[in-house]
Amino acid sequence: MRYRIVDVFTDRPLAGNALCVVLDPCPPELMARVAREVNLSETTFVTGIDGDRYEMRIFAPADELRFAGHPSLGTAWALGPGRWTQVAAGGTVTVDADDEGAAMSQPHPTFDAVDAAPAITALGLPGAATAWRGEAAGTAHVYVATDAPIDGLAPDLAGIHAVTTRHDASGLAVFRPLDDTTLHARVFLPAIGIPEDPGTGSAAGPLALLAREVFGTASDITVRQGDEMGRPCRMEVHAEEGAVRVGGRVSACAEGRFTL
Numbered sequence: 001m002r003y004r005i006v007d008v009f010t011d012r013p014l015a016g017n018a019l020c021v022v023l024d025p026c027p028p029e030l031m032a033r034v035a036r037e038v039n040l041s042e043t044t045f046v047t048g049i050d051g052d053r054y055e056m057r058i059f060a061p062a063d064e065l066r067f068a069g070h071p072s073l074g075t076a077w078a079l080g081p082g083r084w085t086q087v088a089a090g091g092t093v094t095v096d097a098d099d100e101g102a103a104m105s106q107p108h109p110t111f112d113a114v115d116a117a118p119a120i121t122a123l124g125l126p127g128a129a130t131a132w133r134g135e136a137a138g139t140a141h142v143y144v145a146t147d148a149p150i151d152g153l154a155p156d157l158a159g160i161h162a163v164t165t166r167h168d169a170s171g172l173a174v175f176r177p178l179d180d181t182t183l184h185a186r187v188f189l190p191a192i193g194i195p196e197d198p199g200t201g202s203a204a205g206p207l208a209l210l211a212r213e214v215f216g217t218a219s220d221i222t223v224r225q226g227d228e229m230g231r232p233c234r235m236e237v238h239a240e241e242g243a244v245r246v247g248g249r250v251s252a253c254a255e256g257r258f259t260l
Helices: 030-037 070-078 117-123 157-166 201-215
Strands: 002-008 016-021 042-050 053-059 082-088 091-097 101-106 110-114 131-135 139-146 171-180 182-189 192-195 218-225 233-240 243-257
Touching: 002 070, 002 091, 016 030, 016 070, 030 042, 030 053, 042 070, 053 070, 053 233, 070 091, 070 101, 070 201, 070 243, 101 201, 117 139, 117 157, 117 171, 131 201, 139 157, 139 201, 157 171, 157 182, 171 201, 201 218, 201 233, 201 243
Parallel strands: 016 042, 053 082, 139 171, 182 218
Antiparallel strands: 002 016, 002 243, 042 053, 082 091, 091 101, 101 243, 110 131, 131 139, 171 182, 182 192, 218 233, 233 243
């Protein structure tokens, strides 16, 4: 089975958020095992292509996902330039890919306020914060907005796992504004085998919407993530009610074949 590894939300290889795209048919019973072998944040399996429409499945090391951001962008980019209709378990989205990167229309999220105290404790976050559970396309995260610096956190992953389990969410995303057009974010997903994610496209749109409401940031914004991991990601987000779009650069890193 042919595969490509691409780095998403970056203009150079060995940065951003790495993704393995399996291009040839894979027996369904092997998908989770292949994803564990690769051990990246996500591995995608293209299960069918019909013109400009393709179907795919998305696996993290410990679970299958209904929808995810950087796998959507990276898979479309790996398939080639054009406007793609992508079908995954969480829904159908449009992804535009060109030689430099990709951007997707993101399903609009719904939010419910939750108690921030357990998340503050689990993150080791100094100061006050506000928290929500947000869900889009079947993928939910707990979002924490703060004014405090987040680069020096000492997160308790067991505590984060407990917070996300309590709210039936995949991850915990904490963010703060750096200026009117830039957000700093960190996202932890221990429940699906990812202690910290370098770049989380599924969270970028919702947290940019929340930042507009809480901090009054711009509708067009850059989300910075992954610097603390040595995998800097830059996500370009348009956050507007009913029109959420997430994009970024994509860089080719490796290609090869599974011989199973």
